[in-house]
Amino acid sequence: MAKWSMVIDLDKCVACQGCSIACRFENNTPVVSPEEAALGRSILWNEVFPLRSEGEAAIASAQAKFLTRPCMHCEDPPCIKVCPVGATYKDDEGIVRQNYARCIGCRFCTVACPYGVRYFNWYEPSWEEGMDTHLNPDRVAGRGDLEGPAIRPKGVVEKCTFCIHRHHKAIARAEAEGREFRNSDYTPACVQTCTAKARFFGDFDDPNSTVSRLSQSRRAFRLLDEAGTSPKVIYLHEG
Amino acid sequence: MLKADQKDKDKLIKPLFETGRTYWVTIAILLAIIGWALYMYYRQLTLGMKVTGMQRPVYWGVYMVNFIFFIGISHAGTLISAILRVTGAEWRRPITRVAEAITAFALIVGSLQIIIDMGRPDRLLSVILNGRLQSPILWDVLSVTAYFLGSITYLYLPVIPDAALLRDNLPPYSPAWRKRLYSIMALGWRGNRTQWIRLEKAIAVMAVLIIPIAVSVHTIISWILATTVQPGWHSTIFGPYFVVGAIFSGIGALFIAMTIVRWKLKLEEYITEKQYNNLGLIFITMSAVWMYFTYAEHMIITAGQEVYEFPVLTSKLWGDYAVSFWVMVALMVVSFWIMVIPRLISKTAKRFLVFQPRFTTGAVLLAVVTGYYLVTDSTIPGLSGINPETLFFLVRGSLLVELLFVGLGVAKWFKTRLVAATTVAGVMVVIGMWLERWNIIIPTMTHPYLVSWAEYHPTITEVALTAGSVALFIFMFLVFFKLFPIISIWEVAEGRVIDAERAKVTIPMPEASGIKERLRGKGIRKARG
């Protein structure tokens, strides 16, 4: 059983936000109006933002350090512990998933996640004319749960799923082609799109995978390690 | 056929059937507010939660504050009346019903807040169908359910004999449905010995059972916050801190309700100064414990070297939330002052200048002038020669001294007005405790770990739903006490009997000569009796 993990090399990252956009189209995250975005209601499963400690001055002088942040898919995720209905759960391969059909919108998980990864649908998602006919039709096969790129109803929480539907698609394709599923068959959209090739994805349990080897790097660190969440997204320091 | 005492009939039963204009006007106003809130809630349902001021990262706002606040208020009753019953405090008798009613209604309104706060209230049943015991929300569901059912029962049990009494003593002009209501509520109460004994047994058992449940309820509510790793919340002190705060605000609410009831229904004979005095002592204790916890909670953060907790603390001390934090502190300190200081100064304090009204008036005027200079930052004529730093301390120092004198004068005034002092303190504490909940939730929500800091401003929807919740609470209270006597008739009667028995026992004055001296020391010249 694989343990999916991601490594992000901040040295290579140019903060182009390509991952954010790729994620948006892959997962049908709703677009919000500028007014709502100013209120802090934009939904970006993979957000690229300047680190707070750098301050306004640093941003102005283009010195700010940017961070790109998907869900950490924590080994010990605080979000799952607090969900009263099991709408968010960790599957066998360590991916923290979200079931829109069951979420009651209590927003306990959004409060519990230290990384601000989880987003709430403050209203019915909508797309501009033309956009709405080009949504990603992929769906997660399963118990009829609403997951991944499925259109969310209002009032539920959503988050990065490491493009879980791509995983399912890759398995289905391998099956159709009559071969074994290979770990390299499955890549999330952000990894695929990354301009600077700063993102790596693979099986952490396989000692020869790129992510395993990169995680041994001296530059490797985990975000907010002190929160005790054991993230499966590993960053490589700049410089 | 049970016969009610004439006094009870006039004072307690009659008002149930005679409704004045004020009552209907109040009900109409309350219904209007509730209607407004309902409309706003309907908007929230159809448009989504965007009509609130919440956003990322402030995922919890006023609704959560209200939830904790109302559940806190609910500790008024059951806990207080249960503790007093278990410890056999006789003076509790006239106020138990009011306290228990506050509990039941505050719990209903409090639980409603959670539904208001949910993004998908239509999936409420999912909490039962898919409930996971690991989530603190489930602990809450368990303990609040137990507490709600328990306190409803605890409210209802003592109503049984009163309902029977009402059933048999209805005024001739009362509508027929009320007779039916009371007969059903009385459960065939006959008032024979077996029934009385069974009732008192059941009440005694309930009183014991309800105490741990009540403690668990507010502990668990605090754990909803404390089981997350958010800066400022992850603290072991939260459980007891919230329980104490809950009892504290509960007593405050009880004071307000008691005073209104006593004044509107002219129940001075039933609710006497004794209730105010004794409950006031509990209030002072809770106030002191609450301040201790508040100090401990904030003080430990300063020593914790937690970089993520400092911004939360500083936002309260001198940042965005300084106003709500210091108003809360001021309300608590002032309420403590007007409860404690009047008890300390002697009746003859008038001899001293500082306690005389003209002195206090002077101090008030001076404080206003000083405050004006402080706020507007204008130069004080004649003092321009002084070094600005010295002036800074001079102005603040003199304002403090003036306020102290005002406080002393006010304390003297409250000395002879126990009910007024207690009620004012009650109002202050209820507001202060709402602010306390606010100060715990919002600063942490706006200062998360990673996401950039945010601001939170409640919108009109949240204001409307808060007002509606308060209105609903008062509305339920008014309706309930139009149907059932505000004072537990039989319990007070039982108290009268006990008092009468006690009065028969006379304790002879000790003959030891030392007694006279001691009495004289207290200012009593002749031994009475």
Add this chain to the structure above:
Amino acid sequence: MHLDYPDNPLIEFLYWLINTPGLGGIMASVVGGGILLAVGATLRWISKGGQALEPEEFAYPTPALHSHEDTG
């Protein structure tokens, strides 16, 4: 580093207990239902007390009632 629990069937069972959706609801229903049953039984018990063959009826718990309490 996260908490490492020992491989112990009891701990595994307890984890299953708290982590399975639905069990919480069952627990809540048991607690709620249990309380309701207990309350109903108590009320019935009090009400049934009225059938005792005692001619006296007391509107209030008067001394007459209390003086006989230990024997009753």
